[in-house]
Amino acid sequence: MKRVLVLVMLGLLVFSGLVLAQQKPTEITFWHAFGGGRMHLIERMVEDFNYTHPTIHVTAEFKGSYRDTLNAAILAAQQGNAPDIVQIFEVGTQLGIDSGIFVPIQDLCVGNELHADDLIGGVADYYKVNGKYNSLPWNSSNPVLYYNKDIFRAAGLDPEKPPRTFEDMLAYSKQIVESGAAKNAISWPLHSWFFEQWMANMGEELVNNGNGRDARATESYLTGDGAKTILTWWKEMADKGYWAYSGKLEDWDGADAIFVSGQAAMEITSTSDVTQRQNDAAENGFELGTAYLPYPATTVGGRQLSGPEGVIVGGASIWITKDHPEAELQAAKTFVLWFTNTENAVRWHKATGYFPIRKSAVDVLNAEDWFQTNPAYKAAFDQLLNTKPSRATQGAFIGAFPQVRTIIEQAVEKVIAGKATVDEALAEAKKLADKAIQDYNASVE
Amino acid sequence: MHQARFKGRLIPFLFMAPTLAILVLFLYYPVFQTFKLSLYRVAFLGLRKKFIGFANFVDLFKSSAYLHTVLITLLIAGAIVVIGLSVSLAISVLANQKVRGARVYRLLLIWPYALSPAVAGVIWLFMFSPGFGIVNYLLSITVHIEPNWLGDPYLAVILIIVVSIWKNIGYNVVFYLAALQNVNADVLEAAAIDGAGPWRRFRSITFALLSPMTFFLLITNITYAFFDIFGTVDIMTKGGPIDGTNVMIYNLYRDGFQYYKTGFASAQSVILFVGVIILTIIQFRTSGKRVYYGGA
Numbered sequence: 175m176k177r178v179l180v181l182v183m184l185g186l187l188v189f190s191g192l193v194l195a196q197q198k199p200t201e202i203t204f205w206h207a208f209g210g211g212r213m214h215l216i217e218r219m220v221e222d223f224n225y226t227h228p229t230i231h232v233t234a235e236f237k238g239s240y241r242d243t244l245n246a247a248i249l250a251a252q253q254g255n256a257p258d259i260v261q262i263f264e265v266g267t268q269l270g271i272d273s274g275i276f277v278p279i280q281d282l283c284v285g286n287e288l289h290a291d292d293l294i295g296g297v298a299d300y301y302k303v304n305g306k307y308n309s310l311p312w313n314s315s316n317p318v319l320y321y322n323k324d325i326f327r328a329a330g331l332d333p334e335k336p337p338r339t340f341e342d343m344l345a346y347s348k349q350i351v352e353s354g355a356a357k358n359a360i361s362w363p364l365h366s367w368f369f370e371q372w373m374a375n376m377g378e379e380l381v382n383n384g385n386g387r388d389a390r391a392t393e394s395y396l397t398g399d400g401a402k403t404i405l406t407w408w409k410e411m412a413d414k415g416y417w418a419y420s421g422k423l424e425d426w427d428g429a430d431a432i433f434v435s436g437q438a439a440m441e442i443t444s445t446s447d448v449t450q451r452q453n454d455a456a457e458n459g460f461e462l463g464t465a466y467l468p469y470p471a472t473t474v475g476g477r478q479l480s481g482p483e484g485v486i487v488g489g490a491s492i493w494i495t496k497d498h499p500e501a502e503l504q505a506a507k508t509f510v511l512w513f514t515n516t517e518n519a520v521r522w523h524k525a526t527g528y529f530p531i532r533k534s535a536v537d538v539l540n541a542e543d544w545f546q547t548n549p550a551y552k553a554a555f556d557q558l559l560n561t562k563p564s565r566a567t568q569g570a571f572i573g574a575f576p577q578v579r580t581i582i583e584q585a586v587e588k589v590i591a592g593k594a595t596v597d598e599a600l601a602e603a604k605k606l607a608d609k610a611i612q613d614y615n616a617s618v619e
Numbered sequence: 620m621h622q623a624r625f626k627g628r629l630i631p632f633l634f635m636a637p638t639l640a641i642l643v644l645f646l647y648y649p650v651f652q653t654f655k656l657s658l659y660r661v662a663f664l665g666l667r668k669k670f671i672g673f674a675n676f677v678d679l680f681k682s683s684a685y686l687h688t689v690l691i692t693l694l695i696a697g698a699i700v701v702i703g704l705s706v707s708l709a710i711s712v713l714a715n716q717k718v719r720g721a722r723v724y725r726l727l728l729i730w731p732y733a734l735s736p737a738v739a740g741v742i743w744l745f746m747f748s749p750g751f752g753i754v755n756y757l758l759s760i761t762v763h764i765e766p767n768w769l770g771d772p773y774l775a776v777i778l779i780i781v782v783s784i785w786k787n788i789g790y791n792v793v794f795y796l797a798a799l800q801n802v803n804a805d806v807l808e809a810a811a812i813d814g815a816g817p818w819r820r821f822r823s824i825t826f827a828l829l830s831p832m833t834f835f836l837l838i839t840n841i842t843y844a845f846f847d848i849f850g851t852v853d854i855m856t857k858g859g860p861i862d863g864t865n866v867m868i869y870n871l872y873r874d875g876f877q878y879y880k881t882g883f884a885s886a887q888s889v890i891l892f893v894g895v896i897i898l899t900i901i902q903f904r905t906s907g908k909r910v911y912y913g914g915a
Binding site: 241245269418419423428431435437574580584588593614617 | 660661662663667669748749751767768769770771772775855856857859860861862873876877878879880
């Protein structure tokens with residue numbers, strides 16, 4: 175009797191297991207680098223997806239910084255345990271391709287599933303490598319100038335006429351600081367990103383071989399006239415006490431604090447902060463303006479600039495790792511396509527300030543008069559739309575980009591601290607950057 | 620005296636097996652791997668690697684940036700150990716006095732040790748932030764100066780040293796207090812009767828009797844100053860400004876986990892490992908001999 179009972183129980187157990195297995199949705203993991211409010215937004219979007227797609231269950235996990243996320247993904251792939259979907263920062267694109275742990279999103283798509291023609295120009299230009307999308311563009315941003323209109327008024331400046339050029343910036347800064355309207359004129363993090371953007375804004379490439387896009391880059395252009403123009407101006411801004419920073423490299427929060435607390439009249443930072451900065455302005459009771467990234471109006475190495483060339487798309491894209499069963503790859507693809515579709519692009523833009531990356535999303539926003547009622551978002555987006563496509567504004571591709579960034583930042587630090595002249599610092603930076611690029615190339619070839 | 624012995628050679632190893640297993644798995648094997656990786660050029664945290672002999676080491680010793688890192692490390696570590704131990708000893712002697720509320724003082728002194736390096740780093744970061752920190756606010760309204768603590772290479776080094784010392788004082792004080800309570804009061808009293816002043820009594824008796832503890836703390840503090848200040852550096856300066864606080868352990872992390880040069884980072888790890896081993900051996904050979912452990 176007992177034996178029969180045990181057999182029946184075992185049978186039931188196996189049977190229920192089978193039923194469960196059949197109903198069990200495909201599990202997909204998605205690693206990203208967004209904490210705080212953005213993490214909650216992502217989780218809500220994922221919840222919506224899971225609700226409407228009962229055969230797939232996505233779990234989103236916050237893995238720390240961009241670098242941490244990429245490290246974790248590579249380590250997991252090494253152990254045969256890679257997450258299905260990983261968010262990788264834009265300068266990690268070359269690394270992502272070279273690592274060989276990802277499958278190009280375009281290879282997974284059939285027909286026009288990708289709707290690549292619907293991606294806005296700047297974004298498509300950045301992520302299309304040798305005519306192919308390896309990853310799906312997602313959060314995309316540019317640097318933009320934020321300014322405190324109340325401080326502009328106090329300094330006797332027209333709050334509707336933000337500075338446009340490097341020269342304007344010096345004149346405006348002088349007036350702001352000398353009138354005592356604010357302690358410092360402007361803040362932005364000591365980050366190589368701004369240097370790269372200014373290079374692009376004057377049409378200067380960062381590395382050789384078509385900014386690393388025609389072939390692997392082997393040499394940097396850090397001793398060019400473009401680089402010198404930027405550093406000379408940066409040093410003047412610092413020496414005169416116009417530019418303030420926290421003293422730390424890549425300290426975004428430090429720059430935010432200086433601007434939001436009213437110590438500086440302006441801040442240059444990512445467009446992805448528009449929503450946050452509007453909230454800050456409301457909380458601290460000042461009127462916020464946004465404008466284009468300033469550019470040098472004079473000649474660069476004898477070449478007359480007619481205006482800004484434009485900016486490079488920053489941010490990150492979404493990659494799918496290979497070595498998973500076909501069903502899992504398809505489920506991952508279904509999710510990322512949904513996650514970046516028109517409706518979600520609109521939602522993501524409104525909640526963060528990151529660009530609406532699809533033309534159809536822009537149409538929806540225009541139909542809602544979004545940019546008319548929210549002018550702060552407009553400057554940022556117009557700047558991207560007005561960017562002239564070129565190898566310079568497309569952005570550089572360098573495998574050793576993370577290291578090159580630090581090298582550039584240290585050159586800036588040295589110039590500002592007066593430890594080296596612009597020429598000396600850039601010559602040394604070029605030597606170090608070239609070695610980093612060549613070491614990287616040797617490690618992947 | 621009769622000493623108990625195990626019969627057979629196997630049983631002792633059986634009892635040690637769990638410990639040995641953990642040591643092999645989590646200590647010896649990774650160390651072996653690190654030595655091995657230091658001879659390779661590694662891409663993507665080990666996805667691809669190529670044997671290059673000692674090229675990583677040659678690159679390191681030829682790089683003036685790395686030599687600067689080594690010097691900075693010795694300077695910062697030296698200051699942390701010497702100043703840290705002196706201050707800890709002074710505080711411990713004071714906290715050992717029989718005053719009202721001595722227990723409360725002692726508890727408060729140990730507190731900083733309970734904070735994680737990250738939390739401690741953030742607290743100090745807020746205090747010394749140039750724009751909105753309390754320190755610069757107070758300095759600006761009193762003496763009208765506002766130093767850029769994190770932007771100036773010298774100030775940043777001083778700040779890292781001060782924070783690291785402050786952070787480890789609790790640990791040192793706990794051990795020193797315990798040792799001080801074991802100092803025989805009779806000996807001190809006898810010396811006092813013989814006419815020894817307070818300084819003489821401290822130097823010749825208390826300090827001498829504390830020497831085993833000082834030696835122990837010297838070793839642990841060196842380890843702390845070389846390895847454990849990573850968290851403080853990462854939170855406060857990220858090795859900057861201009862690599863002013865780029866200590867060896869931080870440089871290693873940057874090369875390994877931010878620039879994906881695992882082999883190069885392994886080579887640095889080997890250098891650090893060998894350096895600390897050599898320092899420890901010197902300790903045992905020199906000051907170790909002068910340690911007075913008591914007894915006959």
